[in-house]
Amino acid sequence: MRTTTARECRLLRAIALCVFVAGAWTLSSDGACQNQIKIGVLEPLSGPIAGEGRRQLNGMELARDLINERGGIAGKQLAWVVADVPDATAAANEASRLISQEGVKLLTGTFSSSLCVPASEVAARNNVVYWEVSCVDPRFSTRGYKNTFRTEIDANGFGWYNIEFVRETLHQKLGIELKNLKVAFLSEDSSYGQGTTEAAKKRAQELSIPIVSVDFYNRNTMTDFTPIILKLKALRPDVIIASAYTNDAILFWKQAKQLDLEVKAILSAGAVGFGSPDFGKSSGKSAEGPFALLEPAGLNPKAVAKDVAALEAEIAKRYEAKYNEKYGGSAQLGVAGIWILAEVLRKTGGDLSPEKIRSAALSLDIPVGGMLNGWGVKFREDGQNANERVQHYMLQWQDGRLVTVWPERFAVAPMKYVPLPKWSER
Amino acid sequence: MEALPQLIASAIVLGGIYALVSIGLTLIFGVMRVVNFAHGEFLMLSMYLAIGLFAAFDLDPYRGLSVAIPLSLLFGALVYYAVVRPVIGRAHVVQIFTTLGLSIVLQNVALLLWTANFRQLRLPYGDRVVAIAGAAVTLPQLIAFAVAAAFTIVLFGWLRFTYLGKAMRATAQDPKAATLMGIDTGKMLLIAFVIGTMCVGVAGMLMAPLFSTYPTVGLQFVLVAFVVVVLGGLGSAVGALLGALIVAFLDVMGGFYVGTAWKEVLYFVVFIVVLLVRPAGLFGQRGAEELGV
Numbered sequence: 001m002r003t004t005t006a007r008e009c010r011l012l013r014a015i016a017l018c019v020f021v022a023g024a025w026t027l028s029s030d031g032a033c034q035n036q037i038k039i040g041v042l043e044p045l046s047g048p049i050a051g052e053g054r055r056q057l058n059g060m061e062l063a064r065d066l067i068n069e070r071g072g073i074a075g076k077q078l079a080w081v082v083a084d085v086p087d088a089t090a091a092a093n094e095a096s097r098l099i100s101q102e103g104v105k106l107l108t109g110t111f112s113s114s115l116c117v118p119a120s121e122v123a124a125r126n127n128v129v130y131w132e133v134s135c136v137d138p139r140f141s142t143r144g145y146k147n148t149f150r151t152e153i154d155a156n157g158f159g160w161y162n163i164e165f166v167r168e169t170l171h172q173k174l175g176i177e178l179k180n181l182k183v184a185f186l187s188e189d190s191s192y193g194q195g196t197t198e199a200a201k202k203r204a205q206e207l208s209i210p211i212v213s214v215d216f217y218n219r220n221t222m223t224d225f226t227p228i229i230l231k232l233k234a235l236r237p238d239v240i241i242a243s244a245y246t247n248d249a250i251l252f253w254k255q256a257k258q259l260d261l262e263v264k265a266i267l268s269a270g271a272v273g274f275g276s277p278d279f280g281k282s283s284g285k286s287a288e289g290p291f292a293l294l295e296p297a298g299l300n301p302k303a304v305a306k307d308v309a310a311l312e313a314e315i316a317k318r319y320e321a322k323y324n325e326k327y328g329g330s331a332q333l334g335v336a337g338i339w340i341l342a343e344v345l346r347k348t349g350g351d352l353s354p355e356k357i358r359s360a361a362l363s364l365d366i367p368v369g370g371m372l373n374g375w376g377v378k379f380r381e382d383g384q385n386a387n388e389r390v391q392h393y394m395l396q397w398q399d400g401r402l403v404t405v406w407p408e409r410f411a412v413a414p415m416k417y418v419p420l421p422k423w424s425e426r
Numbered sequence: 427m428e429a430l431p432q433l434i435a436s437a438i439v440l441g442g443i444y445a446l447v448s449i450g451l452t453l454i455f456g457v458m459r460v461v462n463f464a465h466g467e468f469l470m471l472s473m474y475l476a477i478g479l480f481a482a483f484d485l486d487p488y489r490g491l492s493v494a495i496p497l498s499l500l501f502g503a504l505v506y507y508a509v510v511r512p513v514i515g516r517a518h519v520v521q522i523f524t525t526l527g528l529s530i531v532l533q534n535v536a537l538l539l540w541t542a543n544f545r546q547l548r549l550p551y552g553d554r555v556v557a558i559a560g561a562a563v564t565l566p567q568l569i570a571f572a573v574a575a576a577f578t579i580v581l582f583g584w585l586r587f588t589y590l591g592k593a594m595r596a597t598a599q600d601p602k603a604a605t606l607m608g609i610d611t612g613k614m615l616l617i618a619f620v621i622g623t624m625c626v627g628v629a630g631m632l633m634a635p636l637f638s639t640y641p642t643v644g645l646q647f648v649l650v651a652f653v654v655v656v657l658g659g660l661g662s663a664v665g666a667l668l669g670a671l672i673v674a675f676l677d678v679m680g681g682f683y684v685g686t687a688w689k690e691v692l693y694f695v696v697f698i699v700v701l702l703v704r705p706a707g708l709f710g711q712r713g714a715e716e717l718g719v
Contacts, residue, residue, distance in 0.1 A: 046534060048642045050542030189687065217686040220646060223443070223637070224674075226436035227681030230429040246544050247638040247646075258555055258564050259432065282546035282638060286553075 036079040037072075037350050040098035042109030042119050047086030048220070049245065052272060052330040053111045056134060057082065058323050059334030060108070062315060067342050074350040078342070091115040095122035105352040106131060108337065111330060113137035113155075113191040120148045129357050133337025134330065136270065137191040138199070141384040147354040149361055149383040151337040151375075155192060157387035158269035159199025161293050162241055165267065165394045165406055167207055173418040174264050176238060182212045184237035186228065186244070186252070188219040193243035196269050200241055212237050219248045225255045233261055240266045244273035250282045257286055257423050264419035267291035267394070271329030280397055285426060287397045289417035295332035295373045296393045297402040298412040304369040312372060328402065336372040340364070340385075343377070374410055433678050435561030441667075441674035442571030443633060447647045448654040448666040449577055450625030455652075456661025456710075457598040457618035460510060461518070463525040465651065466644020467532035468623055472498065472630020473639040474540060477547050486549055487631040488569065498627025502620035510619060529644075536641035544638040552635045566635040573632055574667065577625060581663035594618060598661045653697055659710025668708060672696065 041060060044053035064078045072078065081102045083094035091110060098104040099122070107123050108131040110116045116135030123130035124145040132140065132150040136158055140150060153161075171181050183204055187193035197214065204211055212235040215228050229252075232240070240263050244252065249268070256263075267290065268274040275292030301309040315335055319327040345352075347360035361379045368376040368391045376389035394406035396415060403413040447469060454462045475494055476487040485493070505528070513524045554565045585591035596604040597614040605611050637643065654673055658665025673693045680692040700708065 046537050046542070046641070048542075048640070048645075050537060050641070051544065054542060215686055218690070221649070221690060222686075223646065223650075224436060224440045224678060224681075226432065226440075226678055228686055230432055230682060234429070247640065247643075250544060250546060250638050254553075257553060259562055276544075278544040278638075282544060282548070284548055 035076055037076050037345065037352065038079050038081060038102070038104055040095070040102065040104035040107040041080045041082045042085045042091060042094055042098075042107060042115065043082065044086050044111055044115060045082075045084040048247075049112055049272070050086070051246070051278065052276065055271075055323075055325075055330040056109075056111050056334040059319070059327075059331030060133070060338050062319055062322065062331075063335040063338035063342075066315070066318075067338070073342060073345045076350045078338075085110060085115055085119065088114050088118045092118040092122050095119040096126075099123070099126045099128050105129065106357070108133060108341065110135060111333075113140075113195070116140055116150075117191075120145065124148060127354060129352065129354050131337065131341050134271075134333040135192075136195060138195045139191065141380075141382040145383065147358060147383075149379060149385075151340045151377075151385045151390070152333055153387050153390040153392060154384060155195025156199040157390060157392070158196040158243075158293060159201070160203055160387070161392045161394075162196070162200045162267055162269055163203040163207065163209070165291070165293070166204075166209070166239060166241075169406055169408075169415075170239065170265060170267075170418070173415060174238060176264075179208050179210070181239060182210050182235070182237045184212050184232055184235060184240050185214040186232075186240055186242045187214070187216050188222075188244055188248060189216040190219070192270065196243045197241075217248070219245045222248050222251065225252045226259065228252075229255055229259045229261050232263075233259070238264045242266060242268040242273065243270070244268060246272050246276040246278050249273035249276070249279055253279075253283055253286060253290070260423055262420075262422055265289075265291065266420070267293065269293040269392075271295070271333065274397075275329055275395065275402070277326060277328060280400055280402070287400070288426070289420045290397055291405075292395050292397075292402065293392050294329050294395060295336070296404045296410060297326075297328055297395050298404050299374050299393075300404075300410050300412055303410045304374045308370065308372060308374070315372070326401065332373055336375060339372050340377055429682065431560040432562065433682055435558060435563050437675045437678040438671065439563055439567040439571045440678060441671035442567075442574040443629075443636070443670075444647070444650055444654055444674055445574040445578065445667045445670035446570060446629035446632060447626060448651040448658070448670050449574070449581060449663055450622035450629065451648075451651045452622075452655045452658065452661055452663065452666040453581075453618045453625070454622035455655050456659075457594055458510075458514070458615050460514065460521050460619075461525065461652075462510075462622075463522065463648070464505075464529040464532060465626060466646075466648030467529045467536075468498075468501075468626045468644070469630045469633070469647060470536060470639070470641060470644040471501075471532065472627045473547075473634040473637075473643060474536065474545075475627075476631045476634035477545055477639055480547055480549075487547065487634055491628060491631055494627050494631045495624055498624045499620050501627070502623025503616070505623065506616055506619045511615075514615060533641045533644075540641070542641055544640045546638050547634040549635050564636075566632070570632040570636065573628065574670075577628070578663045578667040581625075585661075585663060590617070595661065653693065656707055657697055657700055659707030662707070662709040665707055665709030 043057045068077045085091040085094050106129045111134050113135045116132050120130040130148045134152045136155040138154045138156050171178050185197050187197040274290045275294045280287045316327040344360045348356040364377045366377040374391050378386045378389045393404045395402040396405045405411050405415045451465050479485040479490040513521045555562045593609045594614050597611045601611050654669040658669030676693040677689045680689045
């Protein structure tokens with residue numbers, strides 16, 4: 001029988017030592033992981049919508065830190081694995097990487113409608129929970145996926161709210177009957193713009209509101225709004241309902257001033273475009289007056305639960321101190337989305353298995369005003385937080401900032417500039 | 427009909443903007459045969475420079491040109507020696523990936539330095555409207571067009587009548603023959619790249635008051651610029667201006683009479699037709715499009 005040489009012995013010992021160290025390391029890292037709930041976060045941190053993606057991630061991080069400071073979930077700390085997803089291909093690839101290589105069991109994100117659909121498809125294929133906090137594409141929740149959830153309203157809700165604002169209050173303030181109120185739609189052509197515009201158009205038709213034009217454009221190549229503005233000047237709409245991203249909203253409004261397009265009101269939906277802080281900064285005094293449907297910029301404390309009001313105030317204070325900008329839009333969606341997720345995870349005891357998360361999510365029933373942003377929570381079977389629970393607010397640019405002006409019970413300031421003054425008088 | 431004067435005026439100023447971006451590209455693409463995918467990012471950097479100069483020194487972009495021109499010449503030379511020269515003469519795919527890589531690097535550097543927020547250079551007189559024959563044009567738009575026209579004339583004259591210009595055209599037409607005629611083609615390539623970069627540097631300064639600035643703003647203009655350059659003819663300054671005006675007219679008129687969603691369809695159809703009839707573009711040197719490609 002062959003004997004083991006001293007050299008081979010040393011080699012075997014070395015291997016044994018490596019195996020021992022590796023085993024200990026694996027155990028210890030497992031131990032650390034057991035105290036964490038690892039969540040994959042997909043956000044566009046580069047590319048054209050990186051600004052809003054960054055804001056959303058800031059909000060999500062703030063929510064995570066607050067939850068962790070308050071003891072975490074079932075004694076475990078929330079931990080992020082963040083991936084940058086500037087476009088649809090990256091969204092699908094990164095979702096796949098986080099699941100297969102990082103071992104993530106729950107994905108969240110993604111700000112944009114062009115990202116949430118491909119990312120959630122990957123999650124569904126891998127039987128991983130997908131928790132969307134902001135995209136609004138209506139198709140997102142119509143694909144029959146069992147483990148795909150969305151806390152934010154969908155584009156149908158955006159469109160519905162826009163027209164509801166016109167029906168309930170704007171037409172009265174303008175002194176024009178609904179059947180005589182001429183409305184023009186202006187929309188970028190992604191699923192956000194199309195979904196919102198189609199839903200609003202449908203609702204406007206139900207209410208017999210005259211629609212004078214519907215214009216779609218590609219926001220990535222839009223360098224001149226003259227053709228649309230001249231058309232609108234000829235059609236003389238009273239109200240423009242726009243679905244725009246930010247650079248196009250800034251350019252449209254700048255050219256509307258240049259070409260003296262007079263309209264009585266302009267409104268949009270979402271945290272981009274007229275609702276983005278960049279719109280106010282870029283447009284200066286011209287920004288005064290447009291409306292944007294989104295999360296609240298200040299809430300009447302009487303309209304929300306007491307603890308929610310206090311929490312809102314604390315979050316806004318911390319956000320503004322940490323990120324040196326006003327807490328709003330995209331960040332609010334991130335915070336509320338994670339806060340609702342935490343409610344669900346508390347019910348599952350931190351378990352990320354799809355079945356448990358689904359039954360916990362569907363069991364949540366929080367009335368409007370009981371959640372951050374003044375929202376409520378009631379997930380439908382298709383994973384969408386019911387639009388009527390995701391309370392939305394009409395904000396208006398006043399004195400360089402957005403303030404909540406509608407619905408009345410949530411409002412913190414009265415509406416101004418209705419109708420919008422002529423450009424020459426501003 | 428009422429809208430016609432405004433449509434024409436808007437198309438002309440938009441054409442001026444497209445021409446500003448395209449003139450630099452036509453030199454780089456036309457003379458060097460390098461598809462510079464980072465051209466849009468050069469534009470973006472210059473727009474940030476305009477914002478920075480205005481914020482820090484209260485220097486408007488027009489006076490700021492005195493800083494931007496030398497800086498962009500220097501930047502052009504730096505990029506040429508560091509990135510472009512090593513890939514000249516290599517396979518096109520190598521050149522494309524190199525400039526595409528540069529473009530991604532510059533976008534991300536901008537993202538880190540200035541975040542993804544949309545910024546707008548707001549000049550005190552930026553919204554001042556000049557009324558011309560029933561059309562309203564803003565002062566920065568008018569200046570941008572005037573500069574584009576002036577640049578076209580100067581570049582046209584330079585390429586046509588100076589020795590250096592002729593040498594450059596010879597390099598564009600046939601680099602090997604040009605070398606045999608005693609032209610230092612290496613120097614010509616450097617000059618083409620540096621002047622092309624300077625042109626886009628000027629374009630960025632003039633466009634900063636007109637458009638939002640953000641790390642990927644270049645993408646909005648660079649595709650149109652490639653269309654303009656090929657349509658007008660590689661290496662032709664006049665071709666770039668006319669190509670830009672054609673695309674802008676199709677943009678604006680098509681947007682008004684047919685629909686905004688159709689504008690790209692229109693100018694790409696014209697683009698394809700022109701290339702079928704005149705493969706060298708409207709003003710391109712016949713045969714030049716085949717060389718070195």
